[in-house]
Amino acid sequence: MILNNLYLIARIADTRVALRSAIIESVVTVGDIVAVPGAPPHVAGLFALRSRVLTLIDPHIVLGISPTVVTPGQRVIVVEIGGHGYALLADRIEDVCFIDGGENAVRGRLAEGWTELADSVIEHEGATLLVLDPARLVTLPMQQRAA
Amino acid sequence: MDELLGDFLGETGEMLAEIAGAIVAWEANPADQDRLDAIFRFVHTVKGSSGFLTLPRVTALAHAAEDALDMVRRGQRSADRALVSGVLAIIDRLADLTESIGAAGSEAAGNDDDVISALHAAASATSVPAASAPQSHEDVASDAALNDAMASWRSIRVPLPLLDSVMTGITDMVLARNEFARMLRAHVRDAHVTAAFDRLSESVATMRQSVSQMRMQRVERLFAPLPRIVRDIAGELGKQAQLITAGGEVELDREMIENIRDPLTHIIRNAIDHGLESPEARGAAGKAAVGTIAITARQSGNRIDIMISDDGRGIDVDRVVAKAVAAGILSAAEAAQLSAKEQLALIFTPGLSTAARVSNLSGRGVGMDVVKSNIERIGGLVDIDNRPGAGMTITLRVPMTLTIISGLMVSAGGQQFAIPRGVVREILLEDSDAVRIERVGGGDYATVRGERLAMIRLEQALGLPQADDSADRALILVRLGESRCYALNVAAVHDHEELVIKPAAPAILASGFYAGTTLPDSGRPVLLLDTASLPQILGIDVDVAGTGMGQAAAAVASAAPADQLLLFRDTGGLARAVPLAAIDRLDDIPASCLFVSAGGIFARIDDTIMPVFAAELPRTEGRIKMLRIADGELVVCYPVEAVLDIVRRPASMRPASEPGLVIGTMLIGDEPVELIDCFWLMAQTDGGQITASLTRPLCRVIGGSGGWARSFLAPMLEVAGYRVAVGPAAPGEEAGDLLMSCDSDDEVPGAAVPVLRLRSTVAVHGANDDSIYRYDRVGLLAALAANRRGRG
Numbered sequence: 001m002i003l004n005n006l007y008l009i010a011r012i013a014d015t016r017v018a019l020r021s022a023i024i025e026s027v028v029t030v031g032d033i034v035a036v037p038g039a040p041p042h043v044a045g046l047f048a049l050r051s052r053v054l055t056l057i058d059p060h061i062v063l064g065i066s067p068t069v070v071t072p073g074q075r076v077i078v079v080e081i082g083g084h085g086y087a088l089l090a091d092r093i094e095d096v097c098f099i100d101g102g103e104n105a106v107r108g109r110l111a112e113g114w115t116e117l118a119d120s121v122i123e124h125e126g127a128t129l130l131v132l133d134p135a136r137l138v139t140l141p142m143q144q145r146a147a
Numbered sequence: 148m149d150e151l152l153g154d155f156l157g158e159t160g161e162m163l164a165e166i167a168g169a170i171v172a173w174e175a176n177p178a179d180q181d182r183l184d185a186i187f188r189f190v191h192t193v194k195g196s197s198g199f200l201t202l203p204r205v206t207a208l209a210h211a212a213e214d215a216l217d218m219v220r221r222g223q224r225s226a227d228r229a230l231v232s233g234v235l236a237i238i239d240r241l242a243d244l245t246e247s248i249g250a251a252g253s254e255a256a257g258n259d260d261d262v263i264s265a266l267h268a269a270a271s272a273t274s275v276p277a278a279s280a281p282q283s284h285e286d287v288a289s290d291a292a293l294n295d296a297m298a299s300w301r302s303i304r305v306p307l308p309l310l311d312s313v314m315t316g317i318t319d320m321v322l323a324r325n326e327f328a329r330m331l332r333a334h335v336r337d338a339h340v341t342a343a344f345d346r347l348s349e350s351v352a353t354m355r356q357s358v359s360q361m362r363m364q365r366v367e368r369l370f371a372p373l374p375r376i377v378r379d380i381a382g383e384l385g386k387q388a389q390l391i392t393a394g395g396e397v398e399l400d401r402e403m404i405e406n407i408r409d410p411l412t413h414i415i416r417n418a419i420d421h422g423l424e425s426p427e428a429r430g431a432a433g434k435a436a437v438g439t440i441a442i443t444a445r446q447s448g449n450r451i452d453i454m455i456s457d458d459g460r461g462i463d464v465d466r467v468v469a470k471a472v473a474a475g476i477l478s479a480a481e482a483a484q485l486s487a488k489e490q491l492a493l494i495f496t497p498g499l500s501t502a503a504r505v506s507n508l509s510g511r512g513v514g515m516d517v518v519k520s521n522i523e524r525i526g527g528l529v530d531i532d533n534r535p536g537a538g539m540t541i542t543l544r545v546p547m548t549l550t551i552i553s554g555l556m557v558s559a560g561g562q563q564f565a566i567p568r569g570v571v572r573e574i575l576l577e578d579s580d581a582v583r584i585e586r587v588g589g590g591d592y593a594t595v596r597g598e599r600l601a602m603i604r605l606e607q608a609l610g611l612p613q614a615d616d617s618a619d620r621a622l623i624l625v626r627l628g629e630s631r632c633y634a635l636n637v638a639a640v641h642d643h644e645e646l647v648i649k650p651a652a653p654a655i656l657a658s659g660f661y662a663g664t665t666l667p668d669s670g671r672p673v674l675l676l677d678t679a680s681l682p683q684i685l686g687i688d689v690d691v692a693g694t695g696m697g698q699a700a701a702a703v704a705s706a707a708p709a710d711q712l713l714l715f716r717d718t719g720g721l722a723r724a725v726p727l728a729a730i731d732r733l734d735d736i737p738a739s740c741l742f743v744s745a746g747g748i749f750a751r752i753d754d755t756i757m758p759v760f761a762a763e764l765p766r767t768e769g770r771i772k773m774l775r776i777a778d779g780e781l782v783v784c785y786p787v788e789a790v791l792d793i794v795r796r797p798a799s800m801r802p803a804s805e806p807g808l809v810i811g812t813m814l815i816g817d818e819p820v821e822l823i824d825c826f827w828l829m830a831q832t833d834g835g836q837i838t839a840s841l842t843r844p845l846c847r848v849i850g851g852s853g854g855w856a857r858s859f860l861a862p863m864l865e866v867a868g869y870r871v872a873v874g875p876a877a878p879g880e881e882a883g884d885l886l887m888s889c890d891s892d893d894e895v896p897g898a899a900v901p902v903l904r905l906r907s908t909v910a911v912h913g914a915n916d917d918s919i920y921r922y923d924r925v926g927l928l929a930a931l932a933a934n935r936r937g938r939g
Contacts, residue, residue, distance in 0.1 A: 034672045035562065037609035038658040046664060046672040051318035053664040053672045055652040084652045142654055 007099050007122070008077065009129065010090040012059045015114070018099065018122050018129040025078045025085075027093055030056070033070065042141045044070065044089060054078065054087045059137050063113035079134045086138055099124050103131050116140060155196050156249050157304055162189050163242050164371050170235060171374035175389070177219075177226030186234070187216045193241065202254045205244055211263040212237045233266035235375075310361060317355045318647055318666065324351050325668050349769065362402075363547075366444040366453070367395035369404050369411065376412060377440060380419045387426055387437040388419050394444035396753075399451055399547060406525045407453065407545060410518040414455050414541050415440060417515070422459030422539065432536070434458065446732065450569060451547055456540040462533045464490050471496060491533055495519045523627070523679055526552070526567050552648055554665065554675065556641040557623065560611025564637075565646055565665055565675045570625050572632060573711065574640055575795065577620040584636075590687075593622055593634040600624065601687045602634040605676075608685055609660060614638065625678045633682055633689040644668065648675055659684045714791040714820065715774070718765065724815070725785070725823040727793060731777035734784065738767050750784050759784045760808075760828060778829055785823070805866050844884035844935070845870045851889025851905075860887070863924070867931050885934055889921070901934050903927075 007018035008027075031047040033056060042061040046053050056076065060068045068089045076087040103120040110118065110130075117140065120131045166189045173182035194209035212234050218224040240262050248254055324347070331344055370392045381388040399407075423429075423438035430436055441456045468482045471493045482490065497516040519529045527545035534540075546552055546569055554565035555574075575582050575595065583594040584602065591602040602622070606613040619639040626632050646665040651674070655661055662677040682689045711727040740751045741764055748759040750773065757775070760783055765771055773784040800811040800822060810824035846869040848856040861871040869885070876882045886902045904918035905927075911918070919926045 032671055034674075036655055036658075036661075036674060037560070037562070037611050038660045039655050040657070043652070043654050046674070048322075048666055048670055048672050051315050051322055051666060053649060053666055055655060082653070084650070086652065138652075138654070142657070145657065 005098050005100055005102075006096065007124075007129075007131075008096050009094040009124070010077065011092040011094065012090050012132075013063050013065055013113075014091070016094075016127065016129050017118070017132045018124065019077065019132050019134050021096065023079045023081060023135060025080055027075050027077055028087070030070065030072075030074050030076045030087065030089075040141055040145065041067075042137075044068070047087070049078065049085070049087075052085050054085045056087050056089060057137055058089050060089075062117065062137050062141055065113070077134065079138075081135050081138050088134055088137055097124070106130075152200055152248070152252075154304065155200055156245050158196075159193055159241070159245050162192065163238065163245075164368070166238070167375040168371045168373065170231065170238070171378045171390075173226065174228070174231040174378070180220075183216065183220060183226070187213065187220060190216065190237075202244075202248070204254055204257060204259055205241060205248075208237050208241055208244070208259050208263065211266055215266050230266070233262070236262045236265060313361070314358050314647075317351070317358050320351050321355060321668065322666065322670050324348055325670060360398075362400050363398040364401045364404055365395055366397045366399055366404070366451070369399075369408060370395050370442065370444075373411075373415065373442065376415060377419065380416055381423075384420060385425065386419060386423050388423055389437050389439055391439060391441045392443070393441070397444040397446050397451055399545075403451075403525065403545060403547070406521070407543065410521050410543065411442075411453065411455070413518055414543075415442075418455060418457040418459065418539075422457040422461070424460055432460075446547070451545055453543045453545070454540055455543075456538060458538040461535040461537060461539045462491065462494065462531075463535065464533065467491070467493050491531055494531070495529070526569055528626075552646055553643055554646040554667075555623070555643045556667070556673070557605070557621075557635075557637040558639045558641065559605035559609065559637050560613065561638075562611065563641070563671075563673050564605070565644075565667075565673050566623065566625070566635070566678060567662075567675070568643055570627065570678050572624040572626040573795070574793065575622045575624070577622055577636065578618075579795075581795070582622060591636075593636070595622070595624065595634070600632055600634045601682065601689050602636055603681060603685060603687060604636045606638070608681060627679055627689060631689050633687065635678070635681075646673075646675070712794050712796050712815075712822070713774070714794050714815065715787040716789045716791060718761070718786050718788050720788065721821060722791070722815075722818055723809070723821045723823055724794070724813070725774065725776065726796075726825065729776050729778070729825045731775040731782065733790065734773045734775055735770055736773065738765055738769060738771050741765065741771070752784075757782050757784050759786065760831070761786055776825060776828060778825070781829055783828060783831075785828070843868055843870050845872060845881055846885045846887055847872045847874075847876060847883035848887045848889065849873075849875050851907075856889060860889075860921075863927075864931070867928060868935065869931070885931075903930055903934070 004022075006021040008021055008024055009016065009018055011017070028049055031049065033045040033047050035045050036043050036055075042058055044056040044058040044061075044067070046055060048054075058068050060066065068091065070089065074089070075093050076089055077093065078085060078087050080086070099122055101123045103122050105120055106118065109115075114130065117136050118130045118132050121128050122131050123129075166186055169182045169185045173179050173186060176182075190209045190212040194206055194213055197205035197209060215224065215230060215234065219226050219230070224230065240259055244254070327344070328348065331341060335341065373392065374390050377388050377390045418440055419438070423440075424432065424434075426436040429438065439456075439458050441454075443452075443454045443456075445452045445454070464487065468485075468490050471477055472479050472482055476493070476496050485493075494515050497514065515529075522529050522543055522545065525545060527543060530542040530544065532540040532542070546567070553568040555568050555571055556563055556565055558564070573595075577584065581596050585592050585594070591604065593600050593602040604613065605611075621637055621640045623635040623637060623640065624632060625635050644667050646667060648663040648665050650656075651661050651664045655664075655674075659680045660677060661674045663675045665673050665675055667673055712724040713727045713730055714722065714724050717723050734750075734752055736750065736752055741759060742749055742751065743764060748761050748764060749756050750759045759773065765786060771786055772788070772790070773786050774790075776783050776785055794815050797813045797815060800813045802811040803809050803824075806824070806827055808824060808827060809821040810827070812819050812821050814820070846864050848860060848864075848871060856871075856873045861873070864871050864887075872881070872883060882900065884900055886900055888902060888904045889907075890904075905921040906912065906916070906918040907921055909920050919930060921927075
């Protein structure tokens, strides 16, 4: 596919990551957030994007660190997984760009939390970015719950 | 896949479903020319379109069936069991083939000689000589007529995702409209802009309704394959059964139809397998050898009832109890404590099969518990009416649609949640006299009029902080089935709203608290509570039967609806109430469905005409809401502006002084509310009386002071059965049936109608004075009565 090497570069938990763009729909401003009491902690709430209700996911919780502070007007990454719309919180969303170099397997040890989320890195403008599949942020906590 | 091929498969699939019923009906009555023609048209159409698409096997199969059926149509062959089975085998093969074409994209190689030659063999054994053909060629429908009939099969095929995207588009429009409306209210004072916006707003609302109707399908679709299923099961079990269906025109969301299909099939299997006796046993019991399975669909409010009745042996409750005890589900002592209804409800217990032997049809581990949980999952209820020895009726009550439900908005911990209106039995204020709340051994209980129910505090269940402002706290009695009910304690109950429900993300569903999400008109997402799983997660037993007071509770539950009132605002803006039990349903129909006939107003709803209690046609072009008040035989429609609430009937009422539409006035909250006298309403309607009452004679009061006539005289005249107009008739106005002159000396102009003169003094003005003293009630009423008799 032609978009295979298109990535969205964001900063999550003080780490620059390159998110694979295949399931990313858009980047939008987060709306009024409604809490979901009783839901797993990585579900940060719901908000409406036109007639859709998106489930807000906090990657910080998936990584096992304290929750992301959500500010009004913050931008989030909208993805669709299994017919449901999700929005991923990020500290900052930098850019969308084509990266040609190709992904390389992670050598050495990643910090706790990241090991299960990422398995490769990519070189971009002289920096090494961790490659992340955005779907993992949604599916991993569910797998861990099931286990 | 080729688009043409896709269309062919879709169309064939639909026709197959419709034709299955026709075949069985035709087998039962081979003389039924309509059914025969319908089946013939199907194979003829399949043959024609498959020829185009080079599907040789399909063409050959259809051709063989067409030939055989054509011979029957021409009377050259009789429609016996062998022929029907042959045609059925071909149609089954066609169904298999089209399915595999759908999966593979092309026709697999294969041989269909077995089914085709079976049909031919059936023919050679049974063909009747052409000479004795009972029908001439003229009896066979001409090709032109056949083509006309085929055109009626056609409809536009729209892919479901497109339908869903139209639905999403409309929801977007509604939300944008609401936002726009808020802005307009805040900033714009121009009446023209507001009026234009109102028009836009109304057309958006109309469109939203049309779109939800697009998703509706007739229940016939669910019924179509059943004759075939009944035939096959009965044949396999050596029983004889006939199927009767009614109410096929009732509409249901297509998703709902899919969800009911399996439970319905299962109940029918059970009815034939366990319910119906063998022909011999039926004969011995004095029943007809052929058992009857009757399926009826009926709309009541925004719910659909599907009733499945059989005239078999019913459920042997003692055996069910014995089985349950044997299976260790409960002890014999516990079983003895249960009411008859609770004992019957044991058939819904998992792991209980009452069949003496496990047959290959019913004994597949799919029991009534699965049926029940499947129906409850879609927000429905299952009720059983057992008539031992004479049969039983199972009623599936399901909401009309899964995607749009009527939801009740509640709040807890500063957040709003939605509850499906269908499960709400009653709403009470926590500080109401009828409610007593206690904490017993760590569990919360609410005792409502003697019925003790488990209580769940929503904040506590969801781990939310509970605020202290308990003034508005309310109890929602949630009904989960026959004898399962609990009280949900919430911070406040708000309005109800039609909600478009969307599935929630798996992570949210996994919590078990929620059934979906919705976006109400406010534009802020709201979670729909899963009222059935809430007590399960919290480990709270909500079985009313389990509290050992099932009998008393059942008595209260059955009495409850009679004590409930539906609060509404009538077209005059008055708050009024009517007993909930008297209401058959709420209709929302276009104003154009109302018409005047013989002086009365009537509404055309579906195919029936019903009287409407109104003095004049509503002055609106839009839609009107009407309560359908019914006593089982008579129906009268009562137009309302809005339905406000369902409330418990207050203990006291101030009766009205005269019999009439209003039987009395009650205080609900702090508002005076008039209670409609259904008895009076029906009496007006009975035998067309309503027409007469609406054309009550007009009494025109002239002379004197208009104020006195309006304030003092008119109410008395109205009680006496007159409509009252004050002042002389203007051109074009009704002249009136009686003139009442307040000035005894007045010359009454053009007195073509009877005249009554009133005088203001007690004393008469002379020998010829036939006037009546204006406060002589007895005299006045006597004169009025005489006038009415004269008219009659």
